[in-house]
Each structure stands twice: as C-alpha cells, then as structure tokens.
Amino acid sequence: MKLAAIVTVYRKYSHAQHIVDRLLEGYGWNGSYHHPPMELVSLYVDQTPEGDLSRDRAARFPGMKIYPSIAEALTLGGNKLAVDGVVIVGEHGSYPKTPKGQVQYPRYRFFQETVQVFKASGRSVPIFNDKHLSWNWEWAKQMYDTSRSMGFPFLAGSSLPVTWRIPSLEMPRNARVKEAVTVCYGGVDSYDFHGLETLQCMLERRAGGETGVAWLQAYRGDKFWDAMRRNVWSKRLFDAALCRSHTLTPARAGFNDVFPTIEDMQRLVKNPVAYQYQHVDGPVATMILMSGLVRDFNFAATLEGRSAPLSTQMYLPMPDGRTTLANFFSPLVHNAEQMFLTGKAPYPIERTLLTTGLTAAGVDSLYAGQSKLNTPHLSIRYQPSDESTFWRS
Amino acid sequence: MQNWNRDLSRRSFLGTAAIASTLSAQTERPKRIAIITTIYRYLSHGQHMGDRFLVGYPHDGEWHKPNMQVVSLYVDQKPEGDLSAQRAQQFGFRVYPTIAETLRCGTDKLAVDAVLIVAEHGEYPTNSFGQKLYPRFEFFTECVKVFERDGRAVPVYNDKHLSYSFDKAQRMVKESKRLGFPILGGSSLPVTWRLPDVEMPMGCQIEEALMVGENGGDDAMDFHALEGMQCMVERRRGGETGVRSVQTIQGDVVWNAGWSIDLLSAALSRSDTPLGMTVKDGRTQDLIATGELRRLVTQPVAYLVEYRDGLRATMLNLRGALRDFNFAARVTGHGVMSTQFLLTPEPNVTYSACLMNKVAEMFATRRAPYPIERTLLTSGITEACHRSQGKRLDTPQLAVTYAAPKESQYCRS
Numbered sequence: 188m189k190l191a192a193i194v195t196v197y198r199k200y201s202h203a204q205h206i207v208d209r210l211l212e213g214y215g216w217n218g219s220y221h222h223p224p225m226e227l228v229s230l231y232v233d234q235t236p237e238g239d240l241s242r243d244r245a246a247r248f249p250g251m252k253i254y255p256s257i258a259e260a261l262t263l264g265g266n267k268l269a270v271d272g273v274v275i276v277g278e279h280g281s282y283p284k285t286p287k288g289q290v291q292y293p294r295y296r297f298f299q300e301t302v303q304v305f306k307a308s309g310r311s312v313p314i315f316n317d318k319h320l321s322w323n324w325e326w327a328k329q330m331y332d333t334s335r336s337m338g339f340p341f342l343a344g345s346s347l348p349v350t351w352r353i354p355s356l357e358m359p360r361n362a363r364v365k366e367a368v369t370v371c372y373g374g375v376d377s378y379d380f381h382g383l384e385t386l387q388c389m390l391e392r393r394a395g396g397e398t399g400v401a402w403l404q405a406y407r408g409d410k411f412w413d414a415m416r417r418n419v420w421s422k423r424l425f426d427a428a429l430c431r432s433h434t435l436t437p438a439r440a441g442f443n444d445v446f447p448t449i450e451d452m453q454r455l456v457k458n459p460v461a462y463q464y465q466h467v468d469g470p471v472a473t474m475i476l477m478s479g480l481v482r483d484f485n486f487a488a489t490l491e492g493r494s495a496p497l498s499t500q501m502y503l504p505m506p507d508g509r510t511t512l513a514n515f516f517s518p519l520v521h522n523a524e525q526m527f528l529t530g531k532a533p534y535p536i537e538r539t540l541l542t543t544g545l546t547a548a549g550v551d552s553l554y555a556g557q558s559k560l561n562t563p564h565l566s567i568r569y570q571p572s573d574e575s576t577f578w579r580s
Numbered sequence: 581m582q583n584w585n586r587d588l589s590r591r592s593f594l595g596t597a598a599i600a601s602t603l604s605a606q607t608e609r610p611k612r613i614a615i616i617t618t619i620y621r622y623l624s625h626g627q628h629m630g631d632r633f634l635v636g637y638p639h640d641g642e643w644h645k646p647n648m649q650v651v652s653l654y655v656d657q658k659p660e661g662d663l664s665a666q667r668a669q670q671f672g673f674r675v676y677p678t679i680a681e682t683l684r685c686g687t688d689k690l691a692v693d694a695v696l697i698v699a700e701h702g703e704y705p706t707n708s709f710g711q712k713l714y715p716r717f718e719f720f721t722e723c724v725k726v727f728e729r730d731g732r733a734v735p736v737y738n739d740k741h742l743s744y745s746f747d748k749a750q751r752m753v754k755e756s757k758r759l760g761f762p763i764l765g766g767s768s769l770p771v772t773w774r775l776p777d778v779e780m781p782m783g784c785q786i787e788e789a790l791m792v793g794e795n796g797g798d799d800a801m802d803f804h805a806l807e808g809m810q811c812m813v814e815r816r817r818g819g820e821t822g823v824r825s826v827q828t829i830q831g832d833v834v835w836n837a838g839w840s841i842d843l844l845s846a847a848l849s850r851s852d853t854p855l856g857m858t859v860k861d862g863r864t865q866d867l868i869a870t871g872e873l874r875r876l877v878t879q880p881v882a883y884l885v886e887y888r889d890g891l892r893a894t895m896l897n898l899r900g901a902l903r904d905f906n907f908a909a910r911v912t913g914h915g916v917m918s919t920q921f922l923l924t925p926e927p928n929v930t931y932s933a934c935l936m937n938k939v940a941e942m943f944a945t946r947r948a949p950y951p952i953e954r955t956l957l958t959s960g961i962t963e964a965c966h967r968s969q970g971k972r973l974d975t976p977q978l979a980v981t982y983a984a985p986k987e988s989q990y991c992r993s
Contacts (some may be wrong), residue, residue, distance in 0.1 A: 199862040212864045215849030218908070218918040220866040240861055353922070354993050355777040430638040433924040441663050443628050443927040445635045446643045487641070498641040502775075509925045510852035511859050511903075580776050 188225040188527060191260045191270040193297045195233045195280035197241035200506060202278035202317050203232075204240060205516040206523075210274070211248050214517045217580050223524050227251050228270065231260035233293065234280045257300040268308035272527040273301050276317040285322065287554045289376040289547075294318075295326040302333055311339035313530065315523040318345060319380050319543035324564065327543040331536060342523060342532040344539040345381045347484055348388030349522055350515040351502040351578045353431070358389040360571075363491035367472045368424040370432070371484040374476070375460060376550055382474040383462070383542040383549075385484050385501050391538060391571040395468055399566035400545060403464035404559040405552035411459045415449060420463060420473035424496055427487035431500040434482040447480065455479045462549040467566055474549075482507075518578040533576050537569035610649040611693040611943055614682050616719050618656045618702035620664040625700035625739055626655070627663060628932050633696070633940075634671050637933035640993050646940040649673075651692060654682040656715065657702045679722035690730040694943040695723055698739040700800070707744070709966040711799045716741075717748035724755045733761035735946055737939040740767060741803045742952075746960035746977060753956050764939060764948040765955035767804045769905060770811035771938055771990050772931035773922040775850065779988045780815040785912035789813050789893040790843040792851075793905040799962055805895050806883070806965075807958040808905055808921045814954060814984040818889055822979040823961055827884040828968040834880035839894040841868065846908035846918035848873075853903040867901060876901045883965040884972075888979060895965075934991040950989050953982035 190210065194203035207230070213222040230253050232241045245253050254260040263269040277294035284290055294316060305311040314334070320327035320343055334341035358364075367390055371382040391397045406414045414420070429435065429446070437443055438451035447455065460476040482505070487498035504510040522533045544565045552560050613633055617626030630653070636645035653675045655664045668675045676682040685691040699714040706712050716738055727733035736756070742749035742765050756763040780786070791809040794801065814820045829837055845868055848854070854865050856876045867873040881897040908918035924930045942948050957980040964975050 199860075204862050208863050213866060214864045215851070217849075218846045218916055219849050220845060220869065221849075243861070351775050353773050353775075354991070426643065427641050430642050432638070433928055433930045435928055437927055441622055441666065442631060442635060443623055443929065444631070444637065444933070496641060504852040506862070512852050512854060512864065513862075514852050578776070 188272065189228045189270045190225055190272045190274060190527065191229040191231070192227055192274040192276065193231045193257050193260060193301065194276040195278065195292060196236060196239070197232050197244065198236065198238045198279070199240065200513065203276040205513050206274065206276050206317060206520055207244070209516060209520040211244060211251065214520070215514070216517060216521060223520070225272070225524065225527060229254055229260040229263055231257050236281070257297060258304050261301060261304040268304050268310050268312065270312065272312050273314045274523065275301065275314060278318050287550050289322040289550055291322060295321040295323065295330060298330050302337070305337065305339070311337050313340035313342070313526050315526065316341070316343040319343070319539060319546055321543065322376065322547065324544050324547045327540060331540045334536065340526050340530055340532045341536045342526045342534070343536055344542070345384040346503070346515040346519040347381045347385045347501045348534070348538070349518040349577050352499045353502045354499055355579055356497070356499050357575045357577070358392040358488070358497065360392050361394040362392065364390055364393040364470045365489040365491060366421055366424060366470060367486070367488035368420055368428050368475065369484060369486050370425060370428040370475045370477060370481060372476060372478045372480070372482050374478070375553060376546065379460065379462065379474060379476060379549055380542060380546045381484060382476065383545045384538070385486055386472045386474055387538050387542050389486060389488065390466065390470060390472060391569070393470065396568070396570040397537070397541065398467035398568055400464045400541065400562050401467050402559055402561050403462055403545060403548040403552055405549050405557050406461040406463070407459065407553060407557065410557050411461055412449070412453055414461065420461065420475070421489065424487040424489060425475070427496040427498040428485040429481070431485040431487070431498050432481045432483050433500065436480055452477070452480055460553070462545065462552070464545060464548070464562070522576060534572045535569045537567050541565060541567045608647060610647050612651045612691065613648050613694050613696060613943065614652045614654070614692040615650055615696045615698065616654045616679055616682060616723070617698040618700065618704070618714065619659055619662065620653070620655050620667065621659060621661045621701070622663065623927060626698040628929055629698050629739060629936055630696065632933060632936040634667065637936060638930060639933060639937050644937070646944065648940065648943060652676055652682045652685050654679050659703070679719060680726050683723060683726045684730070690726055690732050690734070692734060694734050695736045696939065697723070697736060700740055711744040711963065711966055713744055717743040717745070717752060720752050724759065727759055727761065733759040735762045735764070735942050737942065738763065738765040740765070741959035741962055742955055743959060744799065744963060746963050749956050749959040753952055756952070762942055762946050762948045763952045764942045764950070765952055766958070767807040768931040768935040769804045769808035769921045770950070770954070771934045772924070773934070773991050775920045775922050777992050778917055778919040779990075780812050780909065780911065780917070781914065782815050782984070782986065783817050784815065784914065786813055786816040786891055787910040787912060788840055788843060789891065789907070789909040790839055790847055790896065791894070791905065791907050792844060792847045792896045792898055792902070794897065794899050794903050799966055802883070802895070802965065803958060803962045805905055806961050807955065809893055809895060809907060810954055810958045810961075812907055812909060813887070813891060813893055814982070816891065819981070819983045820953070820957065821888045821981050822957065823885055823975050824888045825886045825972050825974050826961060826964045826968055827970075827972040828881065828965050829884065829970060830879060830881045834882040834896070835874065837882050837884060837894070838892070839882070839896070840910065842916060843908040843910060844868065844896065846916045847906040848902070850906040850918050850920040851902045851904050852920070855901055855903070873898065873901055885961060938989065950985045951982045953980050956980055
C-alpha cells in the first residue's frame with residue numbers, strides 16, 4: 188500500500204512533522220514499536236522555510252520522493268493516480284489571514300487538486316485531512332459533498348477525540364445529555380476547533396445521535412465575564428471540568444494547586460472566549476478558551492439520571508516542556524492507518540464537518556459583535572461509530 | 581495499659597462508623613491534623629502535600645476538601661522561602677518548636693487525630709552509599725513517644741520510604757503494630773494515573789518485570805521507581821514473599837545483564853519523553869532498533885532484584901534516554917503488559933493529590949488502603965541496591981511477606 192502526503196510545512200513540531208514522521212519512522216503503539224504496514228512514497232511540501240526537515244527525511248527515507256506539485260506527488264511523476272491513500276496536513280506555515288482573523292490554510296486547494304487527479308484517473312482513494320476541513324464553510328461543505336458523491340473514504344479532525352482520557356472513560360451510548368462544557372486554552376480559529384471536537388466526540392453518542400446545531404453565540408472580554416457571572420453556562424460543569432485539569436495556574440503566590448475564584452480568573456485570563464451553541468434536539472454546549480488559566484482540555488457534562496457530572500481530561504502529552512514527543516498524534520495516525528487498510532473511516536466525517544462549521548460560526552459571531560447566530564446550515568445529522576475510538580491500550 | 585487499649589479500639593470503631601456514612605461526614609467534628617515536616621517551601625513535598633489539607637485538591641471530578649483541619653505544624657528547617665509562619669497565620673494554626681508540642685498543640689496530652697510526616701527536601705547529610713539521611717525515623721519516634729506517654733495513638737502517614745535504613749524502617753512498622761495505629765507510607769507512583777489504565781491481574785503469574793526511568797544513584801528517585809514496580813509485582817500469584825538478593829551494576833554490563841529486551845521495548849513504547857534526536861527535530865524513535873539508546877545513555881545503571889519466589893525484576897536507569905517512568909512485565913497468558921506511571925506537571929503535581937486522598941482516607945477510617953509492608957520492602961530494596969556496589973547482595977532481612985490489596989488503589993476515576 189502506497190501513500191502520498193501533501194503538507195504545508197515540515198518543520199520541528201509542525202503537524203506535518205508529527206504525522207508524516209509517524210508514517211516514516213513508526214511510533215510506540217499498544218506496547219511495542221509499530222511500523223505502519225504501508226509505504227509513504229511521495230511528499231509535496233508547500234513551503235520550505237528555515238528549519239525545513241523534508242529534505243532530511245527524503246534523504247533518510249529514499250523510498251519517499253519529494254515532488255514539486257500535488258499532481259506529481261499523487262501520480263509519482265506519471266499521468267495516473269499511483270498511490271492508495273492521501274494524507275493532507277494543512278496546518279502551520281505562513282498564510283494570509285482573512286479580515287475576520289482566520290488563517291487561510293490551503294486545505295481546500297490541497298483537497299481540490301487531489302480530487303482533480305482522482306477524476307482524471309477515474310479512481311479515488313481514501314483521504315485523511317488533519318484538523319478542520321477548511322476555514323471557509325462553503326468550501327468545507329463542498330469537500331464533504333465531493334467525498335460523498337465520488338464515494339471515497341474521508342477522515343478528518345483533531346487528535347482530541349482519539350487521545351488518552353484521564354480518567355479513561357467514554358460517554359455512555361444513548362446517554363441523555365442535558366448540557367456540556369469544555370474548558371481549554373488557545374486562540375480563535377485555532378484551538379477552538381480542538382475544544383469543539385472534544386465536545387462533539389462525546390455529545391454525538393447521546394440518545395438519538397447527532398441532530399446538528401440550531402444556533403451559536405460567542406462571548407469574549409467583558410461579555411464573557413458577565414455571562415460567567417450569570418451562569419449562562421453551568422458553573423457546576425465549569426468547576427467539574429476545571430477539576431480535571433493538571434495545569435491550573437496557581438492563583439495565589441506560594442500555592443501550587445488552588446481552586447481559583449472568578450476574580451482570580453479575571454486576573455489570570457486576559458482574553459477569554461466562549462462559544463455556546465444548542466443542538467437541534469436540545470442539549471446546550473459551551474466551548475471555553477481560558478489561556479492563562481489552563482493548558483489542557485477538560486470536559487464535563489450533565490447526564491439525566493446521574494447526579495454527579497461526567498468529566499474527564501482529553502490528555503495531550505504536550506512537548507512544550509512537559510514531554511518531548513506529541514504522542515497524541517499516534518492515535519490520530521493509527522486511525523488514519525485503519526481507514527487506509529480497511530477502506531472505512533473509523534469515525535464519521537460529519538463530526539468534523541459540524542465542528543468545522545462551528546469554528547467558522549464562532550469566528551462569525553465574534554466578528555458580528557458577539558451576536559447570536561442561527562445556524563440552519565449546521566443541521567447535520569449523523570450516528571457515531573459503534574466502537575469507541577479513543578486511546579486505551 | 582488496659583485503658584489505653586480500650587481507648588484505641590473505641591476510637592477505631594468510631595472512625596470506621598464515621599466514614600460508613602459519607603453524608604454525615606461533614607457534620608462530624610473535623611479531624612485534627614498535625615504536620616511534621618523538614619521544610620515548608622514552595623514545591624517542597626511538605627508544602628504541596630500539607631497544602632492539600634488546607635486548600636483541598638482535585639479528586640474524582642470535584643474540588644475535594646476532606647473534613648480535616650490542620651491544627652499544628654513542626655518544621656525542622658526554615659530556609660529562605662519558608663512559608664510556615666505565613667500558612668499558620670492564614671489558616672489559624674500554630675507552628676510549635678518541638679514535635680511533642682505539635683502533637684499536643686501546647687497542652688499536656690495528644691491533641692490531634694492524625695499525623696502527616698513529610699521528611700523530603702531540606703539540608704541533610706548524605707551517607708557514603710549516596711542516601712540522603714532524612715530524619716523520618718527520628719520524627720516518627722518522637723510521635724510514638726507522645727502516643728505511648730499519653731495513652732493514645734493516631735494514624736500516621738510517612739511520605740516516601742520509611743527510612744534510608746531498613747533496620748529503622750522495620751522498627752517503625754513494629755512500633756505501629758505494637759501500639760495498634762495505622763501507618764501508610766510511600767511514593768505517589770503506585771497511586772497516580774496510568775497510561776494506559778492497566779492493572780496486573782490479581783494472582784497472575786509474572787515471569788519477569790522491568791521498570792525504566794530516569795533514576796539510579798539518587799535514592800529519592802530510585803525509591804519512586806522501585807515502589808512503582810513493587811505495586812505491580814505484589815499482585816502476583818502467592819502474594820509478596822520478599823526479596824532474596826539484589827545487585828547494582830553499571831556501565832556496559834548493564835546491556836547484557838539477563839533482562840529481556842522485549843520488556844524494555846514495551847516499556848520504552850510507553851514513553852512520552854525520548855531524548856536525543858526527538859529533542860533535536862521532534863522525530864519518533866525506536867531507540868533500541870536504531871542503536872540510539874546505547875549512544876544516549878553513557879552511564880546505564882541496573883538494579884537486579886531477585887525475589888524469594890524466583891521472580892526477577894530489573895530497574896533500569898537510562899538517564900539521557902528518557903525522563904518518565906514506564907513499566908513492563910511478561911505475564912503468563914497475558915503476554916507483555918506495559919504502562920506509564922504518569923507524573924503530571926509542575927506546579928500542580930496533581931499526582932500528590934492522588935496520594936493525599938489515600939492519606940485522607942486512612943485518617944478518616946483508621947484503615948490503611950494498602951499495606952505498609954510494600955513501603956517497608958521497597959525501603960529495604962532501595963537501601964540494599966545502594967549498598968550492593970556491584971556485588972550480588974543476599975538480603976535475608978527482606979523476607980517481607982504481605983498480601984496486595986484486592987482492590988486497585990491507583991487513580992482511575
């Protein structure tokens with residue numbers, strides 16, 4: 188089985204490095220060192236800034252050739268599709284921003300050029316797309332529609348849904364979820380997507396499955412603190428999520444682990460952001476970015492028939508001083524491998540279509556003065572995979 | 581003496597009854613806690629463990645405040661950055677100049693319900709075997725004197741190993757049994773999160789075990805790694821029967837010392853901190869297959885532990901290759917099982933909340949959730965490994981037998 192990788196930049200700790208290196212070098216998996224049973228034979232790199240590792244990797248892995256265009260990477264310089272799967276990593280690199288502040292990563296362009304080769308060759312192969320589909324909702328929807336109409340397996344998204352959970356627990360299938368919260372960190376059009384995927388991989392398992400999202404409202408600055416004081420999102424859930432964190436910034440000098448008051452949080456968090464939205468069948472979810480307070484992703488939900496919230500941390504062993512290896516990419520790559528091997532995406536692309544739309548809606552709401560936006564385009568219905576796909580072994 | 585016994589058993593009964601109903605726990609009078617520590621400075625064990633009883637800690641998805649009140653503190657040293665006076669003022673307790681006064685809170689009788697001994701960090705001499713001579717035995721003995729004189733004994737937690745000396749450690753355990761008070765000790769490795777959430781099946785047949793970490797030579801870190809390994813192997817068939825011999829080796833002989841490479845491979849596959857090329861350019865590495873391991877670790881150290889029932893366990897210090905603690909064992913019928921003991925980051929060090937929750941549980945129920953013999957044996961293994969100096973050392977004194985707790989005690993909820 189042959190794979191092509193289409194990436195923006197290949198630099199230390201860029202997503203391409205994490206993902207493509209795992210395909211080339213292997214990685215620790217299930218208690219041994221795993222070499223994916225497939226060959227990465229071609230690479231397209233859109234930018235090669237200082238620190239580029241693609242040439243080093245091509246030299247060390249002569250089975251992988253760098254091609255100057257996406258078409259050539261997919262045809263291996265010939266005139267027909269010559270690989271069995273495509274890995275698209277359009278994260279990191281230097282790209283212009285939209286007026287709303289979204290980085291215009293070229294995932295849509297990468298996807299379109301890939302699909303053109305599929306069409307010209309009369310054959311399609313599975314595509315893995317790292318992170319959301321596109322910053323632009325229309326393009327994302329088009330990517331999704333193309334994958335369905337052409338009938339090739341398509342997997343995308345964040346590593347949050349598939350990484351370790353601490354504690355190692357799953358949302359019970361068919362749970363009646365009333366409300367859910369994720370408290371995490373990072374910026375708009377960036378880690379907000381990871382927070383949304385954290386919520387969605389849990390919520391999609393509720394009774395009836397996913398029904399889509401009816402509206403979204405974003406909060407930041409004073410309006411965020413005001414919403415927090417008015418319990419626009421459940422304080423109990425917020426607190427439960429915070430109690431799963433391993434990275435609470437100490438709010439008081441001399442203490443290493445204290446629970447913050449809202450005044451502490453206001454002091455520590457300069458630019459808080461929340462996206463609150465309601466699913467068509469009722470549950471309300473809130474994704475909260477609190478850079479300055481935590482550096483991890485924590486989830487909590489109220490379930491009918493259960494007095495205490497269900498809560499856990501989606502654990503990222505982050506190489507920002509805590510570790511040296513971003514091993515949360517291992518389960519992501521492993522799920523991509525499963526798709527390439529079986530021809531079936533282990534979890535539905537509709538999850539990422541929805542979180543892509545939510546990310547864009549969050550940006551739009553902030554841009555529109557934090558107003559509440561109806562989201563009829565996000566009435567996306569789907570059923571989750573039967574099996575849990577997060578890292579447990 | 582008769583009164584003494586009656587008082588002990590009555591208190592024991594009351595303690596158990598109190599916890600039987602968690603709903604009523606908060607209406608009970610808070611347990612009075614004395615903290616005896618070497619130093620109380622930011623991020624010292626004394627501070628992060630002691631503070632758990634002052635400000636609470638995350639547990640089971642909530643901020644848990646045990647129904648306990650710190651009423652007195654003894655600090656052996658007050659280096660720059662000492663926080664004891666500040667804490668005492670803020671939380672309304674007193675710092676006393678002696679351990680006896682701390683336990684009696686300035687009265688003439690024992691006036692606390694439990695004692696937290698944390699003798700880690702601070703300036704203390706190191707012996708010729710590289711062990712730091714923390715005064716845990718001495719602190720404990722002072723407490724026992726008060727218990728004995730005042731005719732009442734209360735639960736004691738002793739952080740980390742009982743003592744650098746197995747002889748002293750054994751005396752501590754004997755004293756707790758003689759006076760009938762519960763004692764809990766040890767590291768947070770046995771109780772912290774595991775990645776993956778793996779437990780040794782109770783009564784399993786372990787063929788070989790291996791722990792790998794960044795330790796060796798430093799008895800503080802060695803103890804953590806050894807107790808992490810001990811909490812896994814103690815669940816094997818027949819329970820713990822003690823250790824027959826230990827041997828510490830270093831240098832190239834470590835690579836061919838009889839331990840199995842597949843166990844090391846499994847343990848390393850759990851690591852999130854490979855060094856060398858991973859630090860340079862972020863790559864994943866099969867440290868064994870590439871030969872990088874031997875290049876990165878210039879001074880490997882192995883502790884070879886032979887148990888009395890024949891089990892062989894190895895603790896490998898591979899400083900330079902990784903920075904976390906990973907375990908692997910070959911288990912009959914289960915293949916190789918492996919996991920990482922997760923040491924969560926500073927400053928929260930939430931693993932110490934996992935440990936203090938066990939301590940709070942013992943303080944409340946007067947029952948230790950796991951046997952002190954685990955910590956006793958590990959204290960003895962640590963000392964013997966430091967004394968081995970390259971030679972195989974028979975350890976007849978380490979015929980420590982005990983049964984592992986039936987229920988898993990590490991953090992998983």
